[in-house]
Amino acid sequence: MNTSVAFDIIVIGAGPAGQKAAVQGTKGGKRVALIERERGIGGSCVYRGTIPSKTLRESALHLDRLKRAGEAFQFSLKPDTQIATLLSRLEDVVQAHDSFMSRQIRRNGISLFHGRARFLSEHTVEMQTVDGAQQQFTADTIVVATGSRPRNPEEIPVDHEHILDSDSLLSMIYLPRSLAVIGGGVIGCEYASIFALLGVEVTLIDRAPYPLQFMDRELVEQFIKGFEQQGGHYLGGQHIEQVRWNEVAHVATKLSDGTTVNTEKMLVALGRQANVEDLNLSAAGIMVSDKGVIPVNQYCQTNVPHIYAVGDMVGAPALASKAMEHGRRAVRHALNLPIGDAASTIPLGIYTIPEMASIGLDEVGARERYRDPLIGRAKFEEIARAQISGAGHGLLKMVADPAGERLLGVQVVGDSATELVHLGQLALQSGATIESFIDNVFNFPTYAEAYRIAALDILGQAAKIRTAKAA
């Protein structure tokens, strides 16, 4: 007979969402079981997503800096450059992350189990290990954090050799000469711009006229400009009619306008699919939406109140930062601890080259809410720090209410955008005025100076409006 081990909280999945949930649970004085099916902990963030892609990006930027510094030497990568060479630091980064996370789990007294988990009932979870052994666990609170995987439509024959997805892309041995990327979302745009900077001939294809539809259009235009300057091509407004590996040398992608794009490799980046199938959710009475995600409320509670779903499995945006906040939030709610309102201001960071970031309302969102918001702009060309680093173009947009007093949002494209946005995030959260960006002394030269320039732009517009009204 299978006896159950009782815990206060069971967390399924040890990606960023599950880890934070587990740590929060033990910090709240509870006995926590963390169940992970893989040998390593860290989820797709560590092994197939954030860390590998950002390591490759760092290599691409480093090589680009070398290339620019040694322009006279005509430096270029060898045609048969191995991806492993470009990812030489990955092993060290993953190891460092892994040992940090293992220490954190041990230090917090979390009970870590390796095996595949599934529900047997509302309070019981069964885990099966790789050698087939089964173990049952019960708990008052259960947090499901099983993440997501690439969504590969049936009509696209992903073979993980010529036609790859984001899980298999970096298993390519050599840097390809050419790459077609289908899908203008975050993953597609990030990889497209990284490979273009590495000298690969990249064609990015999407149905929409512009990629990254949820981002500010002006930022996206700057991104496309930078991508095309690196030799990339964006083909918008295109439907994929057919994708085939020709069994010899290239992947042929037939487009709706009749053209065919031939490339050595293809990356399919058509979104993510929640990992819900293996969990036997019906045994616990948990609902799944038509889109295949688990619907949750603001505290990440499913329709079964003591069962929470967190991270990628509840849908977009698929971000490690959001996943961690979900894990924390869900367990704090379960333990009746104060939660705060951090989740309403989660920033977006997109590690394209150039990178982009956003917090709060953008221009379109602010127009819908306030009709005539004021938009302050600071072009990086006007900033000494950007001129010195030769980092090229960039733009910071500050969105304010129609009186030019209150900050509503910030969007940035260009070098350090994903860091810069946090200054705007703090300002938004603390209700800072536009004036406060002028009243403070900023280091010189810094990218942060862009905030001051954009704030001055807004205050100038507000003053003109006041004068016009008074006249």
Ligand SMILES: Cc1cc2nc3c(=O)[nH]c(=O)nc-3n(C[C@H](O)[C@H](O)[C@H](O)COP(=O)(O)OP(=O)(O)OC[C@H]3O[C@@H](n4cnc5c(N)ncnc54)[C@H](O)[C@@H]3O)c2cc1C
């Ligand atoms: C190419 C790429 C680049 C990315 N770049 C960024 C970035 O720059 N910034 C950012 O914030 N985000 C980025 N992301 C997204 C980020 O990786 C995810 O949002 C994050 O990993 C989601 O965390 P999670 O905990 O919800 O799920 P995951 O990280 O997917 O973890 C889920 C865990 O659950 C385990 N599991 C699944 N089923 C079971 C089961 N039945 N039993 C036990 N265990 C199970 C899995 O093995 C896995 O370890 C990127 C993603 C990709 C693919």
